[in-house]
Amino acid sequence: MIAEALVELQDVRVRFPASYNWRGKPTGYVHALNGLDLNIIRGETLGIVGESGCGKSTLAQLLMGLQKPSSGEIHRARHDNSWFGSGMQMVFQDPQSSLDPRLPVWRIITEPVYVQKHNSSRERRELAVTLAEQVGIRKEYLDRLPHEFSGGQRQRISIARALSSEPDIIVLDEPTSALDISVQAQILNLLVELQRQRNLTYVLISHNVSVVRHMSDRVAVMYLGQIVELGAAEKVLSEPQHPYTRLLLDSVPRAGRALDEGIVDKKGELPSNRNLPMGCYFRERCPLAGDGCQMPQELVCGAGGVVARCHRVMPERV
Numbered sequence: 001m002i003a004e005a006l007v008e009l010q011d012v013r014v015r016f017p018a019s020y021n022w023r024g025k026p027t028g029y030v031h032a033l034n035g036l037d038l039n040i041i042r043g044e045t046l047g048i049v050g051e052s053g054c055g056k057s058t059l060a061q062l063l064m065g066l067q068k069p070s071s072g073e074i075h076r077a078r079h080d081n082s083w084f085g086s087g088m089q090m091v092f093q094d095p096q097s098s099l100d101p102r103l104p105v106w107r108i109i110t111e112p113v114y115v116q117k118h119n120s121s122r123e124r125r126e127l128a129v130t131l132a133e134q135v136g137i138r139k140e141y142l143d144r145l146p147h148e149f150s151g152g153q154r155q156r157i158s159i160a161r162a163l164s165s166e167p168d169i170i171v172l173d174e175p176t177s178a179l180d181i182s183v184q185a186q187i188l189n190l191l192v193e194l195q196r197q198r199n200l201t202y203v204l205i206s207h208n209v210s211v212v213r214h215m216s217d218r219v220a221v222m223y224l225g226q227i228v229e230l231g232a233a234e235k236v237l238s239e240p241q242h243p244y245t246r247l248l249l250d251s252v253p254r255a256g257r258a259l260d261e262g263i264v265d266k267k268g269e270l271p272s273n274r275n276l277p278m279g280c281y282f283r284e285r286c287p288l289a290g291d292g293c294q295m296p297q298e299l300v301c302g303a304g305g306v307v308a309r310c311h312r313v314m315p316e317r318v
């Protein structure tokens with residue numbers, strides 16, 4: 001395992017039963033992740049992009065310990081695969097539905113740490129006050145219920161809750177897409193500032209190129225449950241190596257537009273993940289498809305240390 005890697009995934013596959021015979025035995029599967037190799041490095045923000053259905057949420061659940069791999073290996077710096085011991089927390093897209101509406105905010109913020117340590121109410125309150133200050137929620141508001149806050153404030157509460165158990169990694173699942181444009185930047189800046197202060201590690205799932213560019217150190221591009229390109233964010237987003245990444249970025253005519261909005265118009269739907277394509281998974285939609293694409297593709301290291309799953313990538317000379 002690489003020294004500073006907090007999590008390392010090796011050839012991880014996840015499939016879900018999709019049809020059953022009369023005895024209740026699965027006869028077909030949805031192949032959500034299909035051989036994922038990935039490590040997450042302490043202190044980085046790793047952006048995950050790809051079309052709807054490519055497996056981003058399944059990857060998030062796997063990291064959180066909420067989903068088991070069907071095959072492959074996950075190595076963690078913390079040797080506990082349960083969700084509360086895995087050193088992971090998550091900030092969800094919609095703070096409205098991810099906060100318990102019946103609990104006062106101080107209880108919500110300290111819930112993860114209470115589950116782990118069963119600390120007293122006084123200790124929980126003290127921790128809630130500290131965390132609320134760090135995310136910009138006034139301590140006088142800690143007895144209020146979630147519906148008494150605005151969307152941006154609720155997302156601040158979600159972030160405080162994620163911080164409470166001092167996780168190794170926080171998975172940010174579209175953390176600003178449900179918020180007004182005016183507060184999106186404030187939440188992103190808060191996340192950046194907290195990361196700087198606490199050396200946090202983020203896995204950022206987003207359809208928004210500007211958000212990914214603003215936040216990420218590395219970007220992983222997913223297609224049909226595989227990583228097709230991975231490398232430094234500025235390289236992947238400005239000089240993409242894989243034809244799929246190029247198509248994704250080309251279909252974003254202006255900043256702020258969702259990454260995959262245009263690609264379906266141009267190239268049709270993602271192929272079915274019930275019957276995975278032979279050879280390169282992207283072949284049917286690839287403008288450069290030709291000889292050599294009938295074979296399954298390996299990740300090749302190209303310019304600037306970016307790896308891409310395409311035989312056309314020119315290997316980097318050392």
Ligand SMILES: Nc1ncnc2c1ncn2[C@@H]1O[C@H](COP(=O)(O)OP(=O)(O)OP(=O)(O)O)[C@@H](O)[C@H]1O
Pocket residue numbers: 016017030031032050051052053054055056057058059273
């Ligand atoms: N519990 C499940 N049972 C059956 N199929 C599932 C399950 N969870 C996910 N899938 C399927 O696995 C594939 C990957 O889904 P996933 O939610 O990980 O994609 P995604 O990239 O997060 O999509 P989105 O951006 O729309 O959230 C999809 O085809 C989805 O229908």
